[in-house]
Amino acid sequence: xxxxxxxxxxxxxxxxxxxxxxxxxxxxxxxxxxxxxxxxxxxxxxxxxxxxxxxxxxxxxxxxxxxxxxxxxxxxxxxxxxxxxxxxxxxxxxxxxxxxxxxxxxxxxxxxxxxxxxxxxxxxxxxxxxxxxxxxxxxxxxxxxxxxxxxxxxxxxxxxxxxxxxxxxxxxxxxxxxxxxxxxxxxxxxxxxxxxxxxxxxxxxxxxxxxxxxxxxxxxxxxxxxxxxxxxxxxxxxxxxxxxxxxxxxxxxxxxxxxxxxxxxxxxxxxxxxxxxxxxxxxxxxxxxxxxxxxxxxxxxxxxxxxxxxxxxxxxxxxxxxxxxxxxxxxxxxxxxxxxxxxxxxxxxxxxxxxxxxxxxxxxxxxxxxxxxxxxxxxxxxxxxxxxxxxxxxxxxxxxxxxxxxxxxxxxxxxxxxxxxxxxxxxxxxxxxxxxxxxxxxxxxxxxxxxxxxxxxxxxxxxxxxxxxxxxxxxxxxxxxxxxxxxxxxxxxxxxxxxxxxxxxxxxxxxxxxxxxxxxxxxxx
Numbered sequence: 001x002x003x004x005x006x007x008x009x010x011x012x013x014x015x016x017x018x019x020x021x022x023x024x025x026x027x028x029x030x031x032x033x034x035x036x037x038x039x040x041x042x043x044x045x046x047x048x049x050x051x052x053x054x055x056x057x058x059x060x061x062x063x064x065x066x067x068x069x070x071x072x073x074x075x076x077x078x079x080x081x082x083x084x085x086x087x088x089x090x091x092x093x094x095x096x097x098x099x100x101x102x103x104x105x106x107x108x109x110x111x112x113x114x115x116x117x118x119x120x121x122x123x124x125x126x127x128x129x130x131x132x133x134x135x136x137x138x139x140x141x142x143x144x145x146x147x148x149x150x151x152x153x154x155x156x157x158x159x160x161x162x163x164x165x166x167x168x169x170x171x172x173x174x175x176x177x178x179x180x181x182x183x184x185x186x187x188x189x190x191x192x193x194x195x196x197x198x199x200x201x202x203x204x205x206x207x208x209x210x211x212x213x214x215x216x217x218x219x220x221x222x223x224x225x226x227x228x229x230x231x232x233x234x235x236x237x238x239x240x241x242x243x244x245x246x247x248x249x250x251x252x253x254x255x256x257x258x259x260x261x262x263x264x265x266x267x268x269x270x271x272x273x274x275x276x277x278x279x280x281x282x283x284x285x286x287x288x289x290x291x292x293x294x295x296x297x298x299x300x301x302x303x304x305x306x307x308x309x310x311x312x313x314x315x316x317x318x319x320x321x322x323x324x325x326x327x328x329x330x331x332x333x334x335x336x337x338x339x340x341x342x343x344x345x346x347x348x349x350x351x352x353x354x355x356x357x358x359x360x361x362x363x364x365x366x367x368x369x370x371x372x373x374x375x376x377x378x379x380x381x382x383x384x385x386x387x388x389x390x391x392x393x394x395x396x397x398x399x400x401x402x403x404x405x406x407x408x409x410x411x412x413x414x415x416x417x418x419x420x421x422x423x424x425x426x427x428x429x430x431x432x433x434x435x436x437x438x439x440x441x442x443x444x445x446x447x448x449x450x451x452x453x454x455x456x457x458x459x460x461x462x463x464x465x466x467x468x469x470x471x472x473x474x475x476x477x478x479x480x481x482x483x484x485x486x487x488x489x490x491x492x493x494x495x496x497x498x499x500x501x502x503x504x505x506x507x508x509x510x511x512x513x514x515x516x517x518x519x520x521x522x523x524x525x
Contacts, residue, residue, distance in 0.1 A: 019338075019348035023171060026352025030359070031186050037205070060284075060292035065207030067280035067293075068102075068300050076308050077210065077358045078163055079422040082330035084312025087252040088238065088245040091312070093264035095305040101268025102301045106294035109272050110281040112444045114290060115523045117282045119516055124282070125372075126275040126436065127380045133443050134451040135513055139384050141455060145436070146376040148462045149275055150406075152431035153373045157406065158413035159424030160366035161187075165414065166421070167358055170331045171338070176417040183359075187366045188407050211300060213357030214307035217333070220340050221318040222310075232317035245316070263486035270433025270488055272440050275372045311336065330421055334358060374402040426486070427469050434461030434491025438499050446503075447517050453503030461495030 120132035127145035164183025239253025341351025378399040468487035
C-alpha cells in the first residue's frame with residue numbers, strides 16, 4: 001500500500017531534503033494563490049445567483065476549462081494512468097468513452113440546457129430545473145433529486161479528498177490522515193469564501209496547470225528512456241509481455257471480453273447527468289461564448305486523456321527499477337515527476353509546480369462537488385421545505401455551513417488510506433449518470449416527458465447502481481463483480497426505459513408545459 005516500507009526507502013534515496021523544501025515552497029505558493037482568488041471572488045459575490053452561478057457571466061475559456069477540470073479530477077492524473085500502468089493500454093477504452101461523452105455533452109446538451117433553465121424560471125440548480133420544467137408544485141422532484149445528489153456526491157467528494165491525502169503522503173511522507181485534513185482545509189477555504197465564481201476561476205488556473213503537466217512530463221520521461229522503451233516494459237514482467245501490454249484489445253495479459261469494452265465505453269453516458277458539469281452550461285454568459293467553450297473543452301479533453309494514457313505507458317518503461325504494485329500504481333505520475341525533476345533534471349521547484357497540477361485536478365473537482373452538495377441542501381431543501389421566506393443572506397449562510405458539514409462527512413468516507421480512487425469515482429459517476437442522465441436527456445428533447453416518468457426514472461437509476469455495486473446477491477458477490485458489467489450501463493438503460501414507459505402510461509404534460517418546451521426552440525438572447 002501507500003505506506004509500504006519499500007516505497008518509503010525508495011523516496012528517501014531519490015528525494016533529498018532540499019528537494020522536498022523546494023517542492024514545499026511551490027505548493028505553498030500555489031495554495032496561497034488559490035486562497036487569494038477565493039478572497040477576491042468573495043467581494044464580487046453579493047447574491048445567491050452570484051454564489052451558485054457566478055451571475056451567469058462566465059466567459060468561454062473559464063466555462064470550458066472549469067467544466068473539464070471539475071470533471072476529470074484526480075482520476076485523470078492518478079486513477080487512469082495507474083490503471084493503464086498496471087494492466088496496459090486496453091484500459092484506454094474508458095478514456096475513449098469519456099471523450100465521446102464529452103463531445104455529445106457539449107454539442108447536444110449544453111445549448112439547450114442553458115436555454116431551458118432560463119425559460120424554466122431562471123433555474124439555478126439541476127433539481128430546481130427539473131422542478132420548474134415539469135411544474136412540480138409538490139416539490140417531489142426537487143426533494144428526490146437533492147437526496148440523490150447528496151448521497152453520490154459525498155462518495156465523489158471523498159474520492160477527491162482521498163486523492164489529496166495520497167498525494168501529500170507520497171510526496172512529503174506526511175501521515176495519510178493528516179494529509180487528508182490539510183487538503184480538505186484548503187479546498188474548504190476558497191469554496192467557503194467565493195462560491196461558484198471562485199470555484200470556476202480556480203478551476204481555470206488548475207485546468208491550464210493540469211494540461212501543461214500532462215503534456216510535459218511524459219514527453220521528457222519518454223526521451224530519457226531513449227531506445228529501451230519496449231525492453232524496459234518487458235523487463236518489468238507485465239502480463240503477456242510488451243505486445244499484450246500495448247494491445248488495445250488485451251486486459252492484463254488476457255483478451256478483452258466484449259461486455260468489458262462496452263462497460264468501459266459506457267462511462268461516456270454519465271456526462272449528461274453530472275450536476276457539477278451541467279451547471280457550467282447554465283452559467284455561461286451567452287450562446288456565442290458557449291459555442292467557443294465547446295471547441296476549447298473538447299480540445300482540452302482530447303489532449304488530456306491521450307496524455308494521461310501516455311503517462312501510464314511511459315511510466316512502465318521509465319520506472320523500470322522501481323515497479324509499483326497494488327495501491328502504489330495510482331501514484332505513477334507523482335513518482336515520475338519527482339524522479340524527472342529531482343534526479344534527472346535537478347530543478348525540484350519546477351517539479352513541485354507540476355505536482356501542483358495533480359493537486360489542481362483534485363481540488364477542481366472537490367470544490368465543485370462541495371458547491372453542488374451545498375446548493376442542494378440550502379437552495380433545494382432548506383429554502384423549499386424548511387424556511388420558504390429565507391433571504392439571500394440566510395441561504396448563503398446555510399450554504400457555507402453545509403460546505404463544512406459535507407467536507408467532514410467526505411473525510412470520514414475517505415479515512416481508509418487503502419481506499420481506491422478509481423473505485424470511489426466509478427461508483428459516484430455511475431449513480432449520478434444513471435439517475436440524472438436519462439431524466440435530463442428526455443426533459444430537454446422529448447415533449448411527452450412528464451413528472452411521474454422522471455421521478456420513477458431517477459429512483460430506478462440510483463437504486464440500480466446501489467444494488468448492483470453494493471449488495472452481494474450472487475454467492476456473496478455483487479452483480480458488478482459477477483457479471484463484469486459496469487453499473488452505469490445497466491442503470492442508464494433501465495432508468496431510460498422506465499422513464500419512457502411511465503411517461504406514456506400516465507397523463508400527458510399540460511398545454512402550459514408543452515408551450516414552454518416549444519418556447520425553448522424559439523428562444524434567442
